[in-house]
Amino acid sequence: xxxxxxxxxxxxxxxxxxxxxxxxxxxxxxxxxxxxxxxxxxxxxxxxxxxxxxxxxxxxxxxxxxxxxxxxxxxxxxxxxxxxxxxxxxxxxxxxxxxxxxxxxxxxxxxxxxxxxxxxxxxxxxxxxxxxxxxxxxxxxxxxxxxxxxxxxxxxxxxxx
Amino acid sequence: xxxxxxxxxxxxxxxxxxxxxxxxxxxxxxxxxxxxxxxxxxxxxxxxxxxxxxxxxxxxxxxxxxxxxxxxxxxxxxxxxxxxxxxxxxxxxxxxxxxxxxxxxxxxxxxxxxxxxxxxxxxxxxxxxxxxxxxxxxxxxxxxxxxxxxxxxxxxxxxxxxxxxxxxxxxxxxxxxxxxxxxxxxxxxxxxxxxxxxxxxxxxxxxxxxxxxxxxxxxxxxxxxxxxxxxxxxxxxxxxxxxxxxx
Numbered sequence: 001x002x003x004x005x006x007x008x009x010x011x012x013x014x015x016x017x018x019x020x021x022x023x024x025x026x027x028x029x030x031x032x033x034x035x036x037x038x039x040x041x042x043x044x045x046x047x048x049x050x051x052x053x054x055x056x057x058x059x060x061x062x063x064x065x066x067x068x069x070x071x072x073x074x075x076x077x078x079x080x081x082x083x084x085x086x087x088x089x090x091x092x093x094x095x096x097x098x099x100x101x102x103x104x105x106x107x108x109x110x111x112x113x114x115x116x117x118x119x120x121x122x123x124x125x126x127x128x129x130x131x132x133x134x135x136x137x138x139x140x141x142x143x144x145x146x147x148x149x150x151x152x153x154x155x156x157x158x159x160x161x
Numbered sequence: 162x163x164x165x166x167x168x169x170x171x172x173x174x175x176x177x178x179x180x181x182x183x184x185x186x187x188x189x190x191x192x193x194x195x196x197x198x199x200x201x202x203x204x205x206x207x208x209x210x211x212x213x214x215x216x217x218x219x220x221x222x223x224x225x226x227x228x229x230x231x232x233x234x235x236x237x238x239x240x241x242x243x244x245x246x247x248x249x250x251x252x253x254x255x256x257x258x259x260x261x262x263x264x265x266x267x268x269x270x271x272x273x274x275x276x277x278x279x280x281x282x283x284x285x286x287x288x289x290x291x292x293x294x295x296x297x298x299x300x301x302x303x304x305x306x307x308x309x310x311x312x313x314x315x316x317x318x319x320x321x322x323x324x325x326x327x328x329x330x331x332x333x334x335x336x337x338x339x340x341x342x343x344x345x346x347x348x349x350x351x352x353x354x355x356x357x358x359x360x361x362x363x364x365x366x367x368x369x370x371x372x373x374x375x376x377x378x379x380x381x382x383x384x385x386x387x388x389x390x391x392x393x394x395x396x397x398x399x400x401x402x403x404x405x406x407x408x
Contacts, residue, residue, distance in 0.1 A: 006226055006229075009225065009226065009229055010222060010226070013218065013222060013225060014214075014218060014222075015180070015181075015182070016180075017213055017217070017218060018179070018206075018209060018210035018213040018214060019176045019179060019180065019206070019210075021209055021212075021213040021217055022176070022179070022205070022206045022209035022210065022213070023172070023176065025209060026205075031212075032340065035217055035221060036282075038213075038217070038221075039221060039224065039225055039228070042225055043225070043228055043229060046229045059173070059176065059177055059180070060173060063172075063173055063176060125172060126171060126172040126173065127169060127170070127171030127172055127173075127174075128171070
């Protein structure tokens with residue numbers, strides 16, 4: 001790796017590493033996992049640097065690499081599962097309003113069935129549009145809509161316990 | 162609930178705001194001024210940023226460079242196997258995960274083993290096949306017990322105390338889940354190896370545990386594969402075995 005490449009990697013890691021570390025920590029639920037995931041993300045960034053977009057779009061690009069990496073980790077069964085007993089008690093009728101609480105959302109997403117977690121995370125926590133979620137996951141918008149509806153039902157059931 | 166959410170800044174927007182190069186964005190600032198949730202989310206990112214720059218970056222940037230050059234993970238963490246022992250303990254941090262299954266006992270005690278190989282991490286289950294160079298790390302919930310000792314016996318009849326590493330007696334643990342510090346690195350001696358997580362109300366002497374492990378090992382590979390308990394007093398014994406195979 002040429003010296004200038006070393007410097008470029010260090011520059012990217014210093015500038016965007018904090019953002020990616022924070023994202024990985026939120027998605028994977030632990031500091032140690034976030035440290036490791038951040039390294040893995042930047043290795044992927046490095047390997048694909050020749051295909052990187054312009055400076056204006058590079059954060060979104062790295063962000064997406066991190067999202068895909070973390071989702072793969074989640075699909076591999078590595079998601080931090082929090083006991084459902086620790087979920088705060090929320091009346092079912094209040095759930096819609098309380099879905100705006102980021103903390104509650106994160107816990108609901110982590111407690112949801114695995115195949116619904118990624119859709120719910122991208123949609124509710126990342127604020128992506130349904131089409132964008134479909135792009136990230138490589139599925140149709142219809143699938144996204146169906147899974148969001150299933151997540152909604154699962155969240156209600158969790159809150160009703 | 163499937164209407165497009167629009168009342169908060171997106172995760173990407175918050176990430177962009179946490180960058181030191183973030184341009185002035187009056188409309189976003191206006192939202193932050195009136196949105197406690199987004200302010201909290203941004204504050205969390207800024208705290209993470211401080212942690213990353215203060216602790217993570219200095220510790221990991223050389224390793225990242227090394228890996229980008231094609232160096233091995235083992236080298237960049239400075240891992241050295243100890244030839245005299247079947248396994249070596251090293252203080253590294255592996256990503257630890259939280260699968261739903263594991264090895265649990267009555268009272269909530271739980272013992273999980275994870276292996277890292279070629280950058281990937283997976284949970285080790287009973288009778289799994291592992292390779293030389295795999296790194297193991299343990300996650301334990303002691304349940305009602307206060308003390309933990311993790312020991313091992315391998316096919317060469319070598320007994321080891323992994324936690325506390327080479328310690329003289331059990332270590333005290335608080336309640337709840339613990340990611341045990343350090344990891345062990347498998348050497349290239351093939352055959353079965355059995356781990357015991359011994360949870361107790363009083364500390365166990367390592368010598369007594371080692372002797373009990375060696376009694377199991379004296380029975381050969383079959384005894385190691387079949388053993389479920391060690392002859393030591395304990396609240397709970399959680400165990401699994403794996404097969405070490407040289408590819």
